[in-house]
Amino acid sequence: MRIDEPIPSEACRRAFPRLPVVLAASALAIARSRSVVVTDLSLEGAQLGGRDLPPAGDDLLMLVGSLDAMATVVWREGDKCGVQFDEAIADETIVQMKREGDWSSVACWSH
Secondary structure, eight states, X not given: OOXXXXXXXGGOSOSSOOEXXXXXXXXXXXXXXXXXXXXXXXXXXXXEEOSSOOOTTOEEEEEETTEXXXXXXXXXXXXXXXXXXXXXXXXXXXXXXXXXXXXXXXXXXXX
């Protein structure tokens, strides 16, 4: 396959690549809220880590810094889950989330 050829859809599960991140966030669901860590992020979804995460099918509001996004949990396994955003988020929003939710700055750690 040449580099400029499209990847067959069956070879790729996601339309947008995920960026590895470590962002402090909150996940608010109807039953309760919880602190989470965003471990990867794309325009259409994210992977969250944390305790007592909601099951697949639950809706939640993900807060990172001053930004929020409505999402649906599409899978959960142990202390991780994957969410799909109700509406794709913009590249600028990802940049702002990375800046405002940077785990090391939230935890007051030096780089």
